[in-house]
Amino acid sequence: MLDFLTEFPSLGRRDLSALRQGIDESFRTFSRAYGEQLEAFFNPLLKFLVWFQDLLTDAPWPLVILVIALLTWLGARSWKITTGTVLAFLAIGILDMWEDTMATLAMISVATVLCIAIGIPLGILMARWDRAQSVITPILDVMQTIPSFVYLIPVVMLLGIGKVPGLLAVCIYALPPIVRLTNLGIRLVDREVMEAAEAFGASYRQKLFGVQIPLALPNIFAGVNQTIMMALSMVVIASMIGVQGLGVPVLRAISNQYLALGLMNGLAIVALAIIFDRVSQTYGKRLQSYRETGRE
Amino acid sequence: MSDPVTTDEPKVRIRELYKIFGDMPQEVLAHVCQGMTKAELLDLHSHVLGLRDINLDIPARKLQVIMGLSGSGKSTLIRHLNRLIEPTSGEIWIDGEDVLAMNDKALRDLRRFKMSMVFQKFGLLPHRTVQENVEYGLTIQGITDGEAAARASRWIDRVGLSGFERHYPGQLSGGMQQRVGLARALATDAEILLMDEAFSALDPLIRTDMQTILLELQEELHKTIIFITHDLDEALRIGERIAILRDGEIIQASDPQDILMNPADGYITDFIKDVNRAKVVRMRTIMGPGGPAAGAPVDAAETIEQALPKLHAAPDGLCPVMRDGRQVGTAGLDAAIRALRPPAASSAQYS
Ligand SMILES: Nc1ncnc2c1ncn2[C@@H]1O[C@H](COP(=O)(O)OP(=O)(O)O)[C@@H](O)[C@H]1O
Numbered sequence: 001m002l003d004f005l006t007e008f009p010s011l012g013r014r015d016l017s018a019l020r021q022g023i024d025e026s027f028r029t030f031s032r033a034y035g036e037q038l039e040a041f042f043n044p045l046l047k048f049l050v051w052f053q054d055l056l057t058d059a060p061w062p063l064v065i066l067v068i069a070l071l072t073w074l075g076a077r078s079w080k081i082t083t084g085t086v087l088a089f090l091a092i093g094i095l096d097m098w099e100d101t102m103a104t105l106a107m108i109s110v111a112t113v114l115c116i117a118i119g120i121p122l123g124i125l126m127a128r129w130d131r132a133q134s135v136i137t138p139i140l141d142v143m144q145t146i147p148s149f150v151y152l153i154p155v156v157m158l159l160g161i162g163k164v165p166g167l168l169a170v171c172i173y174a175l176p177p178i179v180r181l182t183n184l185g186i187r188l189v190d191r192e193v194m195e196a197a198e199a200f201g202a203s204y205r206q207k208l209f210g211v212q213i214p215l216a217l218p219n220i221f222a223g224v225n226q227t228i229m230m231a232l233s234m235v236v237i238a239s240m241i242g243v244q245g246l247g248v249p250v251l252r253a254i255s256n257q258y259l260a261l262g263l264m265n266g267l268a269i270v271a272l273a274i275i276f277d278r279v280s281q282t283y284g285k286r287l288q289s290y291r292e293t294g295r296e
Numbered sequence: 297m298s299d300p301v302t303t304d305e306p307k308v309r310i311r312e313l314y315k316i317f318g319d320m321p322q323e324v325l326a327h328v329c330q331g332m333t334k335a336e337l338l339d340l341h342s343h344v345l346g347l348r349d350i351n352l353d354i355p356a357r358k359l360q361v362i363m364g365l366s367g368s369g370k371s372t373l374i375r376h377l378n379r380l381i382e383p384t385s386g387e388i389w390i391d392g393e394d395v396l397a398m399n400d401k402a403l404r405d406l407r408r409f410k411m412s413m414v415f416q417k418f419g420l421l422p423h424r425t426v427q428e429n430v431e432y433g434l435t436i437q438g439i440t441d442g443e444a445a446a447r448a449s450r451w452i453d454r455v456g457l458s459g460f461e462r463h464y465p466g467q468l469s470g471g472m473q474q475r476v477g478l479a480r481a482l483a484t485d486a487e488i489l490l491m492d493e494a495f496s497a498l499d500p501l502i503r504t505d506m507q508t509i510l511l512e513l514q515e516e517l518h519k520t521i522i523f524i525t526h527d528l529d530e531a532l533r534i535g536e537r538i539a540i541l542r543d544g545e546i547i548q549a550s551d552p553q554d555i556l557m558n559p560a561d562g563y564i565t566d567f568i569k570d571v572n573r574a575k576v577v578r579m580r581t582i583m584g585p586g587g588p589a590a591g592a593p594v595d596a597a598e599t600i601e602q603a604l605p606k607l608h609a610a611p612d613g614l615c616p617v618m619r620d621g622r623q624v625g626t627a628g629l630d631a632a633i634r635a636l637r638p639p640a641a642s643s644a645q646y647s
C-alpha cells in the first residue's frame with residue numbers, strides 16, 4: 001500500500017517499450033510509404049533554395065553587396081543603416097565567411113518568404129473565425145515551446161538530412177509569431193472603422209484588403225521581424241541536420257573548442273540579425289507614417 | 297401615437313421592434329413582451345434589453361431626431377435600419393421593402409446605394425487621405441476612379457475642406473474630421489442619412505457650426521435624415537420630428553413644438569424644463585384662430601423671442617400670424633407669456 005504512494009504506478013518496462021516501439025514502427029512505416037512522395041513534394045522548394053544559394057555565392061561579391069545595400073536603402077531610407085550594412089558585409093568577406101553567410105542568407109530569406117506565405121493567410125483565418133483561433137493557438141504554443149531537437153527527429157526520419165528538412169525545422173520554429181501577430185493585428189483594428197466599412201456595404205474582401213490588412217500592417221511587420229529573428233536563431237541547430245551556412249563552423253568550433261572561430265561566425269549571425277531587424281523595423285515604421293498627427 | 301396622419305408612405309417604417317442582447321434572446325423575449333422591465337431582465341435572466349416594442353414612421357425628406365440619454369438604445373435602434381444589428385423580433389420597412397427579408401447581396405446594395413452613415417467618433421480610415429476617405433463609398437459602389445475623384449472633390453468643397461484633400465484624418469481637428477465623415481456619407485448620393493451622435497464629440501462652438509452646415513445642406517438636398525443625439529438643444533434646433541427613447545422604449549414621437557407644449561409624461565416634462573422656450577416655441581404653436589388683430593404681422597415660424605417686440609407693441613396685444621402671405625391665426629402677448637412657462641413638472645409620475 002505504501003509502495004503505491006511512494007512509487008508512481010508507472011507502466012511496466014515491457015509495456016512501455018512496446019508502446020514506444022509501436023509508435024516508432026508505425027511512423028517508420030508511414031515514412032517508408034510516403035517519404036518519397038514527401039520528398040517529391042518538397043523538391044521544387046529544394047531546387048529553388050539551391051538556385052538561390054548558388055546565385056548568391058556565384059555572383060561577384062561587389063554586385064551582391066551593391067544589391068544588398070540597395071535593398072537596405074529601399075527598406076530603411078537611412079544612410080546610417082545602409083553604411084553599417086555594407087561595412088558588416090565587407091568585414092564578413094575579409095574574415096572569410098562570405099560563402100557561409102550567403103548560404104545562411106539564402107536559407108533565411110526562403111524560410112521567411114515561406115513563413116509569410118503560410119503565416120499571413122493562417123492569421124487571417126484565425127481572425128475571421130474564433131473556431132480557427134481556438135484550434136490553431138494551442139498548435140502554435142506547441143510549435144514555439146517544444147524543444148527543437150524533438151521535432152528534428154520525425155523531420156529527419158521523414159526527409160533525411162539536408163536542406164529541406166533543415167528549412168522545415170526552421171519554419172516550424174519561426175512560423176508562430178507571424179501567425180499570431182497577423183491575427184492580433186486584424187483583431188485590433190478599430191471597431192468603429194470596421195463598422196463604417198460595413199455600413200458602406202463593403203464586402204468581406206473589401207474589408208480585408210481595404211481596411212483590415214492595411215491597418216494591421218504594423219503588427220504584421222512586427223511578426224515578420226520576429227519570424228526572421230527566430231529563423232536566424234535556428235541556424236546552428238539547422239546545421240546539425242545538414243544545412244550549410246554559418247551554423248556549420250559554429251558547430252565545429254563547439255566540438256573542437258575553437259573560441260575565435262565560434263565567435264566570428266556567431267557575430268556574423270548577430271550582424272545579419274541586426275541588419276534584418278533595423279531594416280524591417282524602420283520599414284514598418286514608415287508604413288504607418290500616417291499616424292503622425294502633424295499637429296500639436 | 298400622436299403623429300398627425302401623413303398621406304405619403306413613410307420612408308422608413310419600424311414595427312414592433314424588439315432587441316435583447318444575450319445568449320438566448322428568443323427564450324426571454326416572451327417575458328419582455330409581458331412587460332418585464334430592463335432591470336428585472338438583467339437581474340433574473342442576465343439579458344440586456346436593448347429595444348422594446350419600437351413603432352416609428354419616419355417621413356421622407358425630413359430630419360428625424362431620436363433622442364435619449366446614454367444607454368437608452370439610440371445606437372442600437374439606428375443600427376437596425378441598415379442591419380448592423382439584427383433584431384430579436386419585429387419589422388423594418390424601407391421604401392416598402394422588407395429589410396429583414398433581404399439576403400446578403402440585397403443588404404449590401406441597401407448599404408451601398410440607399411443609406412449612408414456618419415459616426416460619433418468619425419470612423420474614418422486613418423491610412424487614407426481625406427480625398428480617399430470621401431471616395432470610399434463610391435469605390436465600394438464600383439464607380440470608376442476618375443468619376444469618384446471628381447464627385448469626392450465636389451463634396452470636399454461643399455463641406456469647406458478644399459485644400460485638405462491630401463491630409464490624413466489624424467492631421468485634422470475633430471470638427472474637420474467630421475466634415476470628412478459628412479462628405480463621405482453625402483458622396484454616395486444615398487437618400488437616407490444615418491447620423492449616430494455625429495456632433496456629440498465636438499466642442500460646443502464647432503457643434504453649432506456643424507448643425508448649421510447640416511441644415512444648409514438639408515435645405516437643398518432634402519434627404520431623409522435620422523439624427524441621433526442626447527442633447528435636447530441640438531434636437532430642438534435641427535429636428536423636424538423628435539422621438540424620445542428611454543430604456544429602449546419610445547415614450548413620445550412628435551414634432552418638437554408638440555413635445556414642448558404637450559410632454560407625454562413626467563420624464564419628458566423634466567427633460568424639457570430647462571429649455572429656453574423663448575428661442576424654440578414658435579408663433580404657429582401659440583396662435584389662436586384668425587380674427588382681428590391690431591399689431592404688426594408676425595410669421596408663423598417666428599419664435600417668441602423674435603416676435604415679442606411686435607406683440608408688445610400691438611395696441612390690443614394681438615398680432616396676425618402669417619404664412620406664405622396669408623393670415624392663418626392671431627397670436628397674443630398673453631399666450632406667448634403663458635407658453636414661456638414650462639408645463640408643471642410632475643416628477644412623481646416616473647420612478
Ligand atoms: N453588444 C451588446 N451587448 C450587450 N448589451 C449591449 C450591446 N450593445 C448595447 N448594449 C446595451 O444596450 C443598451 C443600449 O445601448 P446603446 O444603443 O449603445 O445606447 P445609446 O446609444 O443610447 O447610448 C445599453 O444598456 C447597452 O449596455
Ligand SMILES: [Mg+2]
Nearest residue numbers: 370371372493
Ligand atoms: Mg450611442
